[in-house]
Amino acid sequence: MRLERRAHVPLHLVILAPLAAVFAALLLAAGLIAAAEVNPLTAYGEMLRGALGSRLSITEMLTRATPLIFTGLAAAVAFRARLWNIGGEGQFFVGALVTAWIGHSLGVPGWIGVPLLMLAGMAAGAALLAGPAFLRLRFGVDEVVTTLLLNFIVILFVGLMIEGPLRDPLAFGWPSSVPVDGDFRLPDLVPRTRLHIGLLFAIAAAGAVWLVLARTVFGAETRAAGLNASAAAFAGISLPRTIMGVALLSGALAGLAGSVEVMGVTAGVTTTMSPGFGYAGIVVAMLAALHPAGVVAAAVFVATVFVGADAMSRATGVPSFIADVIVALCLLTMLVALLFTTYRVRR
């Protein structure tokens, strides 16, 4: 048996790959659910009902999907340029923290303040990834290690800030930062739910990212540099510049996730506000085959698993950690599926 590289990857395979990966992941997780002595079909049924069964649950799922779209885009942008940004989680938190800190006492009207705070969150995320990108370009330090380790540093730093200088005195001992001013809370998309207009921002961001990647000089140079750095250099495309540009864009998107989550949902920052949005963004990007439109769909899927798992856990007693298992399995099965879309198995 040998693997042969395909000359063309047909469109139906591109679409089939993530579906097959999800199916395989659910099948594998079914084994675990069965081991917990619950019928997997019942469990998955509860999961679907929990995420999509009512108007409220759908809005809840979409609320979860919103930051996942941003972090998924962040990972997709970076991975396309072979910049392995595993630090989405840290960038999410710095974006959130900066937004809450500035937004707490910013004395401008909401329509100026909201875009300003989004920019601040983006700048914070971008700055956090600029460091590892610089270290890679200057000294060849592997960014997988630096971005991953920064996540832990950032979360500890957030903990420090919300216990100390940014502590919310009105939070009754709950460790939380001061909240953003009420003027900077994002309006609801559906009244009396948590779903806010951040979802529209996220979808717009996906469109913008697609436009940048597919249509601009920056996008074309990034693609060339990511696929063949020496040919790009020969053509006069500066690798450091494209890598740094990608790092800023990717970090900004993850920072924006945190910023929008604060203004749309939590108001203040807590260390538990993210169930791993940054890490799940990596899975979202992979399931999307790094395509911005796919990111939106994949984020909806992952959010369904997250939200549905809670409901399933309540109804059947299977621990809700199964959501993390399913999401992680998706990454592995997707990698296998990608192998089969790029290569063909021959006897």
Next chain:
Amino acid sequence: MTKVLELHNITKRFGALTANDDVTLTLDQGEILALLGENGAGKTTLMNILFGHYAADEGTVRVFGQDLPPGLPRAAIAAGVGMVHQHFTLAGNLTVLENVMLGSEPLTRLKSARGEAKRKLMAIADRFGLPVKPEAKISSLSVGERQRVEILKALYRDARVLILDEPTAVLARPEAMRLFETLRDMTKEGLSLIFISHKLHEVMAASDRVAVLRGGKMVAERRTRETTPGELAELMVGRKVERPVRHDHQIGAPVLVADKVRVEDGGETRLDDVSFTVHAGEILGIVGVSGNGQAALGALLSGLAHPASGTLTLADQDVGHLGPRGMIRAGAGRVPEDRHAEGVVGELSLWENAVLERLRTPEFSRRGFVRQGAAKAYTNDLIKRFDIRGAAPDTRIRLLSGGNMQKLILGRVLSNGPRFVLANQPTRGLDEGAIAAVHAELLAARAEGAAILLISEELEEAVALSDRIQAIVKGRLSEPISADEADPQRLGLMMAGVWTEDDHAA
């Protein structure tokens, strides 16, 4: 007498493409058969079927009169067929002996069977005249030595028929000639051989018989004694090909001038005291054995390396400090040495590759957005003007053959009306038809007044195209000689570093 090998009516399809179409081929005992064909003719596919890597859609393979089951390399090995692939398959971190044993012994036996295996290997090496150091790491060997190990590996498995896929692609000319001598000796030891090639001179020099594949079909078979390079070239390409010839014409003013340039890389001097002048309408050939500074010269003229001392001027402008984009703006066109590594981004489309160097010019972008319409129209023009076959602007460029890829690279350089062109090994690995096309384009650019610097390891090419020739040896250049004075002996001496004082005066 039974044939050593018989392929009967082999057909192999890859989707819509028929890579082998009803091919029949036989091999006699003790014979060297050359399988000749252009890139993509189906040579490798045919040999992979014989060796069992692929299963044929139709047809049979017989070895020593026995039918081989399709698609089983083990059966082919057991029947005595050995194959040396175009791309080597050795493990770099293992020794010669371990590589040879790998695959014929279970991994667990690698240690215990060593002594015996070493004796067998040395006996084979001795008998076939293929000296090796069994305990040397593969990664420490030259390509020529690695190839020897590949051959030994096949012989170790008692191959009586040996297939070599483009064995000289990675070898310098003298190494290639030595290889063919060895192959000849091996036939005296009872081996029968097939070697694949698209180079006429080695087919003529080293084979008993030639089989010519074109477009997947077996178009002719000749005794080597009874044919000529001209006939083979025509059979291989399917029409008459002749390399174009250079006509004398008026040479213009100096365009590119290097004056006492030194280039360093990582603290080592790569070019030393290099001076040359290329005039408008002139081709200056730089010949030399590879590894003597050609890479540094190419990098210097591409804008990827800069003089540590000395000056480089292009049309009176100092360009020594410019990067690739600056060089292009100053009027330089660059054809890189390695198409795949530096020339193109394989996963991108033709049109993206065509405009890669000029993405930021107003012609191909506006306000940061790529002008796709303009870029695709330009690529369509290149496809027509430079006769790029089998592609549309949206085709991924890695699907093109080497020749067509090179035509696109030449096209994007020449369509820009460059004052100076660097052509670094422009025909390496190309087949006859493509070589003729590339030569014709370079001569046309010369006729239009471009100053061209040609770096080549092929002496015939350098002599045919160049007005003047300089040799590069250990990072230094000889004085130029005019192409009329260039005979093989003189060039050979120059390339060996022997150039006399009165050459300096000339």
